[in-house]
Amino acid sequence: MTGFRSHMDAALAEARAAGARGEVPVGAVVVSPEGRVVAAAGNRTREMADPTAHAEILALRAACAALGSERLPGHDLYVTLEPCPMCAAAIGFARIARLYYGAADPKSGGVAQGARVFAHPQCHHAPEVYDGIGARESERLLREFFAGRRGGGAAPS
């Protein structure tokens, strides 16, 4: 299986693993121009005590470290949830070519709502954006995670 569905499946697997660690279940992968996954990460803000350790930031940093470059031209980023303004701006700085995301995030998103980071002249590179891919599974993971939290139950595994 190749193409954008399998890359989003890889991001969803990272989201599930994050949820199993007690983190908000969001996952991301960076894919090279040749279609190879060069970095994959899930949210680790709690474990790392780092408010910047969102899945997208960790995946971008890992991809840049692997390539020895602060820019990733021609690379795509897949993430299970609409990026927040922090991650959207980082995606622009990294010169990501295409952003594929799953669920919309009316509460904290910064791409299609709120700050709309890519919509201002202060943003010097905007990726092509494709939303809604794998959204149902992403929303299910998030819903179960927060329901488990509210109920005081264990984090979903």
Place this chain on the structure above:
Amino acid sequence: MTGFRSHMDAALAEARAAGARGEVPVGAVVVSPEGRVVAAAGNRTREMADPTAHAEILALRAACAALGSERLPGHDLYVTLEPCPMCAAAIGFARIARLYYGAADPKSGGVAQGARVFAHPQCHHAPEVYDGIGARESERLLREFFAGRRGGGAAPS
């Protein structure tokens, strides 16, 4: 010398050091509720090949690591340049109480222009914002740095 001028002076020293390393000269410090500098950093995007290695992000991550917490309530952040949307959102996630910044950044800023990250309901914590502190020296450092680049000269030291 105490208070916000000395903290901005510390941030300006970080900016100068960044410029001497060939990085865009921006510096930041995080100050505890007791007025102690708990982290200081300059921009290192080039050296670290990391598009997220802005001064603010590095200072926030270092402060969070020192405190073992992803939130820094009651802490202030001083930065020599208006934060971009990435850094502004990270400042919100870290629950910074007061943001003091120097020069405005019409080209890439995300606080007073463009994305205006703190102005949307998707931002769950906005610091008090004080701008223009040490702006003249910050602008001078940036102007000299970019003039040196255009002229092909050495980075300002």
